[in-house]
Amino acid sequence: MLVLGRSQVEALLDWDTLIDALTSALADLSANRASAPGRVAALVPEHDGFLAAMPGYVPSAGALMSKLVSLFPRNAGTPLPTHQAVIVVFDPATGEPTALLDGTAITAARTGACSALSARLLAREDAAVLAVLGTGVQARSHARAMCRVRPIRQIRVAGRNPAKAAALADELSSVLDAEVRAVSTYAEALDGADIAAATTHSLEPVVRRPWLTPGVHITSVGYNPAGREVDDATIAEALVCVESRRAALAPFPAGSNDLVMPIRDGVITADHVHAELGELIVGSKPGRTSPNQITLYKSVGVAVQDAAAAALVVTTAHEQSIGEQITLR
Incomplete structure (x- = not known):
């Protein structure tokens, strides 16, 4: 072995x-x-x-x-x-x-790489500004991976701890060919961002519709047992894609509160999940249909x-x- x-x-x-x-x-x-x-x-x-x-x-x-x-x-x-x-x-x-x-x-690597795959499938071709929400392992993975699929020239890092956000920005600056800086709030990171990578364990949404720019592609990979990363308004408006409908809509702890809670509350139905990434890959479901469309990849991880x-x-x-x-x- x-x-x-x-x-x-x-x-x-x-x-x-x-x-x-x-x-x-x-x-x-x-x-x-x-x-x-x-x-x-x-x-x-x-x-x-x-x-x-x-x-x-x-x-x-x-x-x-x-x-x-x-x-x-x-x-x-x-x-x-x-x-x-x-x-x-x-x-x-x-x-x-x-x-x-x-x-x-x-x-760590496959999660960031799959988010990058979702960006390859759904983000605008000219996406250049990346918001990284969180300062942990997945924040690092997502910053590195996104730069492989889109011409990222600016990365903004935001987290609960300003010192950790600043340290991560310095670390990423040394390994990525992009301007990387820490910002004070999630809203500041998202303002004008073309891609947003949410990688937190937050109890309250770190992605909120008023903070988003038209045409942004959002990836959300956080595990939030008592909360969620993305607010109802964003979920309701976005073109939502997942790895697996069965996995994403399963009961806790397998599924995603970001989808299960809005379904429970009547904000959306299960049919609001537009496609699996595999369906986008083979072309059986369409992806982005306009430059201003908000797209969302919600990940729960599959084997x-x-x-x-x-x-x-x-x-x-x-x-x-x-x-x-x-x-x-």
């Missing part, structure tokens, strides 16, 4: 290749070629956390795996990530376990994303002879 730690996984993942791999995996999912059962989770209510199991099979990637992921939002602001995971990869022909991977790095990323990591590790080999007895 191949064993790869976090730094090895991070070094092996290439953004452009990952975005392309996710394109095929999500097309498989929407065409019912991939298998991704609903996430099951053991809740830890005293810490607002859970431990989830996410098995998946993606035939286009030859990938069979299962991820165990813990999500503890109270880790925000501590040395520990809110998402921590391991992935076990299996041979799809025999079922033999073949690799054990750090899943924390894969979760085919992890499977596609894990397959890339394992293939590249074998090509480069990276990782430790152990024998299971």
Whole structure:
């Protein structure tokens, strides 16, 4: 069995290749070629956390795996990530376990890469101003990934902690070819933004319709067990897309409060979810229809994303002879 730690996984993942791999995996999912059962989770209510199991099979990637992921939002602001995971990869022909991977790095990268894929499909071609809402792992991932698919020239970072926003802006300035600056409020970050990446655990919406510029593309990936990231007015007006309708509209903790709550309150119906990304990829559903249309990708994460990323990591590790080999007895 191949064993790869976090730094090895991070070094092996290439953004452009990952975005392309996710394109095929999500097309498989929407065409019912991939298998991704609903996430099951053991809740830890005293810490607002859970431990989830996410098995998946993606035939286009030859990938069979299962991820165990813990999500503890109270880790925000501590040395520990809110998402921590391991992935076990299996041979799809025999079922033999073949690799054990750090899943924390894969979760961070595949989430940002899939948001970038949504921007490739839905954001205006000339989108140049990116608002990053949040200062954690996903904020970093999204800033890096978005620059791969659109000509981003300015990035504005906003978070609850101004010092962390300033530190992240300095960090991103050193690795990205864009002007990056911290701003004081979410509203300031969103004013005039072409793309907004919401990556928070906020109880109250950090994306509000009065703060948005016509034509903005929004990505929302935050886990908000007692709240939501996007307000009703934005949800109601936007062209809404997801990875999987079944996953996004599932009851807590699998689904999204950003969609489930407005449906519960009668603001929208389930039919308001316009398309899965896989349907946009193959052209069975249209994407943006006008420059001023607001588009929204709401992510809850699905196992085919992890499977596609894990397959890339394992293939590249074998090509480069990276990782430790152990024998299971």
